[in-house]
Amino acid sequence: MSEGFVVRGLRRVRKFLGNASGPQALEGKHLGRVRDLLSECAGGTGGEVSVRQRAALLCETYLHLNDEGRATFLRTIANEFGPDPQSVGQAHADYQAAIGTDRQWQAESALRNAMRSSRLRILTQFNALPQGVKFLVDLRADLLRFLHTDPALRPLDRELESRLSAWFDVGFLELQRITWNSPAALLEKLIQYEAVHEIRSWSDLKNRLDSDRRCYAFFHPRMPMEPLIFVEVALTDHLADNVQTLLDEQAPVFDAHQASTAIFYSISNTQPGLRGVSFGNFLLKRVVDDLKRDYPRLDSFATLSPLPTFRRWAEKTPEAWRTAFSDADLERIKRRVPPEMAPIADISDLVKLFSVDRWADDERLAHAMQNGLTRLAARYLLTASKGDQPYDPVARFHLGNGARIERLNYLADTSARGSQQSYGMMVNYVYDPDSIEENFEAFSRGGEIAAATAIRRSARD
CATH class of the missing domain: 3.40.630.150 (Malonyl-CoA decarboxylase, catalytic domain)
Incomplete structure (x- = not known):
């Protein structure tokens, strides 16, 4: 999980958690303090500055917790900040009574507001922080790990997945080509995130970024150095049938301008927290358009894919x-x-x-x-x-x-x-x-x- 803003607020967090060092559990008075801050977040208490400071303290605190503490933090949000059943019941009864009258649409709006979870207000305040998008993506990765043993977290997971799907709409994403001249930090992440065919060395990576290869990735503007999904492409004149041959560092470089076939040989999702948020199909369509513009002779687009199960x-x-x-x-x-x-x-x-x-x-x-x-x-x-x-x-x-x-x-x-x-x-x-x-x-x-x-x-x- 990202540590970007936890370092800046570490003293505040240690004071909040009683000057403890290292990852902590969440219990007793510390859990009570977190619950109070979450309640203030849900209620939107205070002005813009205090709202942001409170959300930042909660995020920094979460990053300082161990797995047990994080599970408790998430369970508190899931169980204590959902819609109020009595309010929903009353709003639903009012809506049923108002159907066919002038009050119907006002009653519908009231029912919709009653069903709106306080969890969404908390998540939205986290999202507004400078590194809030990455924080929420990583927080959902934790959620997915904990779901296996704690089904009570499922409502929070559904709401967070829905919010991430909106925030990561393909219209907001930027397609970038990754080259050997890209920042070293980005190339290191390419090595780290490759999930199909391990990148064994820098020379292996350089081979995959040579003139007869292409690598593209989707980025979110709030996560500019974190590829969300990337695809590796080989430009060739045949339907490739062996990945070791395709990745052979000693093989001669093919003249890309003579290529008739683009082989997508690796597609890797990089953020576990975005599971269920689909944009891979849009990535391929954008890549095909980019390749056809640069190489008009291309007339075949195919994959060389594993059968992982x-x-x-x-x-x-x-x-x-x-x-x-x-x-x-x-x-x-x-x-x-x-x-x-x-x-x-x-x-x-x-x-x-x-x-x-x-x-x-x-x-x-x-x-x-x-x-x-x-x-x-x-x-x-x-x-x-x-x-x-x-x-x-x-x-x-x-x-x-x-x-x-x-x-x-x-x-x-x-x-x-x-x-x-x-x-x-x-x-x-x-x-x-x-x-x-x-x-x-x-x-x-x-x-x-x-x-x-x-x-x-x-x-x-």
């Missing part, structure tokens, strides 16, 4: 293996299992073999595995679901933005992470300008997944 799903769904791997596949694999590995008798042994990461090092064995694993991945993408949405979070994102599943790539990510997530499988999603809107409508209306014929055939075989 494929292995987890596969290990929990043994019946899917029985239909994905034919008897012929199983016999071929049996013949090619090297002596140092356990022999294969049936499908359950095959699942165990895939849990041994070194299977991919044996070229003959890996080749024997390919057909079955590709079928399994195709069925995962087309049929595995979580509620009424695809099981895979990356698939949910791209299909929800109108993309098409184009191609599965076997052993496209041979890193430890790639093996742990998806047995090395990756997928290309294609953004075809002529079909994006149609794909989006079909997916959002009835959950219909746009996929190339080869993907559907592989899932049926």
Whole structure:
């Protein structure tokens, strides 16, 4: 969590908490003081200067609390500053009685005001502080952690998510290109926040920012050095099928002006507190427009994406293996299992073999595995679901933005992470300008997944 203004007010906070040092719990008289300040915030007591000072002291105090203290702070706001049930009940009764009369719209306004939570006034005062936006984003990240054990925090989370969605409307965000000449502090955050393919060194980062690459990020004007989401792009002349090749620092630099294809190979959300606040689709649309302006020869926009929950799903769904791997596949694999590995008798042994990461090092064995694993991945993408949405979070994102599943790539990510997530499988999603809107409508209306014929055939075989 940001420490920007806590340092300036540290003496005030220590005095407020009784000169304690280090992260503190929140109890006794200190909790009483916080409750009083929150009540004053909710009531808007005092002039503008005192309102701001009180909000700043509360924020600084929160930053000085340990997890237990922060949970208590948030629980106090959630439980004690919601709408008053009696006022809401009376306002609702008055509204029902006023329907069809001249008093209806006044009664509706009164009902709306009665339902307005005091929590919103507190959050709005925090937001008005110089670093208040970042404070609230980080505060929600704490909320999300605590929700698992304290469901009573859910009303506060819903209200804060709603406020953040308004404050982070895409119309307020700025698209910036990140280059090797960007401030070092920003480049360090790019390394820190990369969530798809770890940036291993400064030379790795420089390679990702070379002339045949692009990196774009969305920023909020109140958080100018904090990227909210960023996308890394490779400019090439083909549909990329291997991430190690794509990220090879020794590979020659491609002439970007000859590029026909833009590959989005990493999209990373950076702020856990903005979960549920969606602006990734707008980022991609803006990036496509920017790229087409600079490189008119570009006619294909695609991803090289991970399947981050494929292995987890596969290990929990043994019946899917029985239909994905034919008897012929199983016999071929049996013949090619090297002596140092356990022999294969049936499908359950095959699942165990895939849990041994070194299977991919044996070229003959890996080749024997390919057909079955590709079928399994195709069925995962087309049929595995979580509620009424695809099981895979990356698939949910791209299909929800109108993309098409184009191609599965076997052993496209041979890193430890790639093996742990998806047995090395990756997928290309294609953004075809002529079909994006149609794909989006079909997916959002009835959950219909746009996929190339080869993907559907592989899932049926």
